Amino acid sequence: MTLTEEVARKKRISESTIHRLSLYFRALSLLEKEDYETVSSKELAKREKLTPAQVRKDLSFFGSFGTRGLGYPVQELKKRISAILGIDRTWRVALIGIGNIGSALVSYKEFMKQGFNIVKLFDNDQRKIGSNHKGIVVSDINNLAEEIREANIQVVIIAVPATVAQYVVDDIVAAGVKAILNFAPLNLRVPDDVYIRNENMSMELEYLSFAMVNNHTPKKVR
């Protein structure tokens, strides 16, 4: 068990903290490009609309990375956070459903930059199977289990219609995949040892709608 792992278990790092690590990582990437050597919790907070105390507390869960009076070393902190998030490596990703959203995702370069390499595509449409997207040939969903295992896939992105998503997930789980990012708007059943996250775009639009109709003044904006 790594140190980070130990910490995460003991202190029960919250989902919000993890999400904010993503924000810090993004801000640090920019600061690095802008040739900053160090950055204070104040500046980091300002850039992501958070509070300095929040930044320091989040980081303190994982160690003590800063220098009092100076701030945090940009490059070093960025490396540390990427290690904590597990994006200091590459993950082998498969994408299932090469339709509207699937095709967009294949072309999304940010994923690759953060270590998520899409190396397999699957669909069940004969017109799509065999076609080439960004150098990857679309495989037949019927060969899912076999090809997932052969290609050593660790993460699967689901971009199929909601009506078939549960069947597809069942197959993915059976093939041994433990991490799933789901774009279909429904709650998928998976065993306890499989991590699944949902990307639900309607939710954010509905939040905007609620805010407008109710004149909502939330304590915090994400």
Add this chain to the structure above:
Amino acid sequence: MTLTEEVARKKRISESTIHRLSLYFRALSLLEKEDYETVSSKELAKREKLTPAQVRKDLSFFGSFGTRGLGYPVQELKKRISAILGIDRTWRVALIGIGNIGSALVSYKEFMKQGFNIVKLFDNDQRKIGSNHKGIVVSDINNLAEEIREANIQVVIIAVPATVAQYVVDDIVAAGVKAILNFAPLNLRVPDDVYIRNENMSMELEYLSFAMVNNHTPKKVR
């Protein structure tokens, strides 16, 4: 001021509660299709991986919609929630940046179903301006302010490269738009009276990565 508005102000409804209303709405739509007349907080909770107490508490912020011993009337509750969320009406939406993700979003039927009608498209690429997507002709970004006002746009979706997103947002804000959904991976500056939400896909992948590397056992899964 509506009743709902009053409630939202006084009790300071949390972001999590609002997000869960979206989940309830989704579950109720399905229950309606399955011809359920009523549903208990227990069943609703099970379908969205929440607790019955959570469901009841959330709903109780807005009124008392159920019948003891019976549960909640499916159709009625669905209507109530859509009124609370402000999706019992249509919103006029413009989409800016008709690239990979933009094109996918234009074709996404769920938005329309929930009252978000994409009625305007903008881009700055001459090859795209004038082209037709799902019956909508792409406008020149240079006419943004004028056309946004003319078309009475209330919500804007941003799908342009991160490098230009701030400029685009500034123009949108100047045109009087008060609600923005942003897909570019950066924190955009907007005045306090403008609602902005970010859709950040890397965040969820990074969460999965963190979970795998750290053997994370969160209290709650979204």
Add this chain to the structure above:
DNA sequence: ATCGTTTTGTGAACCATTTCACATTTCTCA
């Protein structure tokens, strides 16, 4: 070397959200 300034790291206090637990209501069936 010392002083004033800056900024981290972190318990403790505070605040928000979730869960508990139960009185209350309604329904069903005898």
Add this chain to the structure above:
DNA sequence: TGAGAAATGTGAAATGGTTCACAAAACGAT
């Protein structure tokens, strides 16, 4: 009509997350 079962609605307790406030550390200027 009454008894038992089901399930809501909601204060109160428990838990979890954020902010405060300050001691400690490091730096730069003199």
